[in-house]
Amino acid sequence: xxxxxxxxxxxxxxxxxxxxxxxxxxxxxxxxxxxxxxxxxxxxxxxxxxxxxxxxxxxxxxxxxxxxxxxxxxxxxxxxxxxxxxxxxxxxxxxxxxxxxxxxxxxxxxxxxxxxxxxxxxxxxxxxxxxxxxxxxxxxxxxxxxxxxxxxxxxxxxxxxxxxxxxxxxxxxxxxxxxxxxxxxxxxxxxxxxxxxxxxxxxxxxxxxxxxxxxxxxxxxxxxxxxxxxxxxxxxxxxxxxxxxxxxxxxxxxxxxxxxxxxxxxxxxxxxxxxxxxxxxxxxxxxxxxxxxxxxxxxxxxxxxxxxxxxxxxxxxxxxxxxxx
Numbered sequence: 001x002x003x004x005x006x007x008x009x010x011x012x013x014x015x016x017x018x019x020x021x022x023x024x025x026x027x028x029x030x031x032x033x034x035x036x037x038x039x040x041x042x043x044x045x046x047x048x049x050x051x052x053x054x055x056x057x058x059x060x061x062x063x064x065x066x067x068x069x070x071x072x073x074x075x076x077x078x079x080x081x082x083x084x085x086x087x088x089x090x091x092x093x094x095x096x097x098x099x100x101x102x103x104x105x106x107x108x109x110x111x112x113x114x115x116x117x118x119x120x121x122x123x124x125x126x127x128x129x130x131x132x133x134x135x136x137x138x139x140x141x142x143x144x145x146x147x148x149x150x151x152x153x154x155x156x157x158x159x160x161x162x163x164x165x166x167x168x169x170x171x172x173x174x175x176x177x178x179x180x181x182x183x184x185x186x187x188x189x190x191x192x193x194x195x196x197x198x199x200x201x202x203x204x205x206x207x208x209x210x211x212x213x214x215x216x217x218x219x220x221x222x223x224x225x226x227x228x229x230x231x232x233x234x235x236x237x238x239x240x241x242x243x244x245x246x247x248x249x250x251x252x253x254x255x256x257x258x259x260x261x262x263x264x265x266x267x268x269x270x271x272x273x274x275x276x277x278x279x280x281x282x283x284x285x286x287x288x289x290x291x292x293x294x295x296x297x298x299x300x301x302x303x304x305x306x307x308x309x310x311x312x313x314x315x316x317x318x319x320x321x322x323x324x325x
Contacts, residue, residue, distance in 0.1 A: 008041040009283060010071055011264040013050070015275045027054065028062045035066025037279040042071040042261050044119070047106035048079055056112040063113075071261045072117035072157075072222070073110035075103055077124050088145035089125040089138040089172060100145050104152045117157040117221050117260075119194050120149070126168030138172055143185050150188035159221035161194040164203045166233060175203040176210045180217045194222030196265060197238075197249070201230040207245055208252040215256035223258065224265035225286065235267030237278060239285045244318055250293035262286065296321050 013030045020029030027050045034040055043063055045051065051059065063070060077087035080098055085091075087099035107118050125142060127133040150158050162179040165171055173179045176193070183191045193214045200207045214220045227241040228234030239246045268278035296302060296318060305313035 005259075006287075007259070008071065008261040009039060009264070009286075010042045010044055010068075010261050011037065011040055011275075011279045011282070012266060013043060013045070015266065015268050015278070018269060019275060027051075027059070031059075031062050031066050031068070033276065034279070035068065036276050037283070039283045040068060040279065043068045044072050044074050044261075044263060045070065045113075046076045047073045047109060048102065049076055051109060056109050060113045070110070070113040070115040071263070072115045072119060072159075073106050074119040074121065074161075075106050077102070077122070083124050085124070086126075086138070087124050088122060088142045089133070090141075096141060096145060100148050103145075103149045107149070107153050107156055107158075111153060111156055115156075117159055118149075119159045119161050119222055120146075121161040121163065122173065123163065123167055123171070125173075126165070126171040128169040139182075142172055143182060146182065146186040146191065147188060150186065150190050154188075154190050157190050157192060157219075157221050158188075159192050159194040161196055161199070161222070161224070162203070163196065163199040163233065176200070176205055176213050180213065183218045192219035192221035194224060195220060196224035196226070196233075197242075197246070198226045198228040198233050198235060198265070199224075201228055201242070202232060204230070207242075207249040211249060211252045211256065211258075215258075220253075220256065220258050220260070222260055222263065223253065224263045225282070226264065226266045235265060235270065237266055237285065238264065238282050239289050243289060243322065247289050247293045247296060247318070247322075250290050251297040254293065254297065292321055 011034055013034060016030040016033035019033035023029040023032040077083045077099055082090060082095040088096060090096045110118050160179050160183060162173050162175060163171055164174040173182055179193055195211055195214060197207055200210050211220060225238045227236040227238055229241060264279060264282045266282060268275045299317060302314060302317045
């Protein structure tokens with residue numbers, strides 16, 4: 001197996017906020033700072049906050065000046081106070097419609113800038129207590145909202161990014177199985193799933209297995225790479241805690257033919273790291289781990305060990321590639 005083609009890379013723009021003030025401020029400053037990394041080809045913008053006071057044309061020009069294009073738009077449902085108890089699951093039909101309308105505007109902005117995917121992280125859609133919500137109604141309202149959004153622009157991909165919790169104690173779609181069930185019920189050809197490595201870890205899933213299930217039952221529309229200790233959304237640098245699982249994910253991504261962007265959803269700002277150097281480290285680590293995935297994935301002895309489910313043999317083979325004889 002070879003993994004010759006370099007993917008398009010993106011990084012979380014809010015990570016560059018500490019540098020933005022010296023580069024014009026706001027989203028333009030964040031994009032300019034990201035442009036200093038060298039190696040970032042594309043970007044995802046948050047809607048509506050990154051578009052505040054900006055037009056799609058202006059933002060497109062700012063991205064171009066930094067050597068980047070738009071990959072897609074990520075929706076954020078915290079502008080409306082009513083969204084705190086749910087956007088798509090809100091008990092008030094008017095608030096749910098506001099969430100749908102906001103998403104449609106985000107889709108239009110994405111389309112105007114040449115983006116190809118809109119990502120729905122429905123963090124507000126869930127519950128905190130027993131007897132707080134009517135589960136059937138919340139589910140039905142969410143499926144209806146997903147359908148309305150997908151139907152607004154059938155040519156634009158709509159990715160559901162699942163996460164077990166935060167800010168709600170329980171998310172309505174917390175794991176890969178539940179998310180795939182929702183996508184299947186919504187039954188729209190432009191719906192799919194975004195896999196976030198740290199979210200997968202603390203959903204108690206194996207990243208490569210989750211990627212396989214997504215590709216088997218839907219479409220993998222986005223990959224957010226990071227790492228963590230499986231207790232929360234740590235947003236650590238790629239491969240720093242789970243290098244072997246990251247390599248296995250790259251082998252699986254090659255197998256299923258994923259050709260979308262790799263997005264570094266990491267949090268250097270949380271630990272006071274220099275965001276440019278942190279992004280450069282992500283690039284270095286990912287390129288090395290992808291190269292190892294290309295070497296390991298083609299080994300007949302590894303395939304044979306996997307076919308026998310011989311974990312001892314497979315780990316020796318992987319260890320040789322990682323650490324030498």
